[in-house]
Amino acid sequence: MSTGPGLESLVNRMYNRQANEFxxxxxxxxxxxxxxxIVGTLRGFDQATNIILDESHERVYSTREGVQQLxxxxxIIRGDNIxxxxxxxxxxxLVNDLSKIKAHPLKPVIH
Structure with missing residues (x-):
């Protein structure tokens, strides 16, 4: 399973000039x-793309009411579920008023 160029770019930017300083x-x-x-502050990840988030919340979309944030x-999110x-x-x-955004929830990935 490929992680795509977006994650690779993000991973590359998380390292500064010294490779060991994370x-x-x-x-x-x-x-x-x-x-x-799920939105949060990245605190860690590993080679299997398991990710640790801090101060995270789930955004729940609905066609009837605005976005709820839980x-x-x-x-921790397992890499095989990302x-x-x-x-x-x-x-x-911050510019977006999530309480006014209405949308269908995403459907699960089907393999």
Whole structure:
């Protein structure tokens, strides 16, 4: 399973000039295979793309009401349950009024 160029770019930016100095503080958004959208601060990951998020929350979309945000706190997501990982621009995200966004929830990935 390929992780795609987006994750590779994000991983490359998490290392500064010294390869051993690890910088994990990016806010990321993850779409899981079961269609959940989880946003949080990246605290760690491994070669199997298992990801540790801090201050995380799940965004639950609905066609009837705005986006609900369920607090998760410190959260670990197994790499085999991850479909998409992307960096989230916090400034742009704050501009969106999530309470007014209505959308169908994502469907699970079917293999």
């Amino acid at each position: 910088l994990c503080a990016e806010t990321i958004s993850i779409i899981t295979n079961d269609g959940r959208i 607090a998760l706190g410190l959260y 479909s998409v990982v992307g960096e989230l621009d916090e400034e742009l995200d």
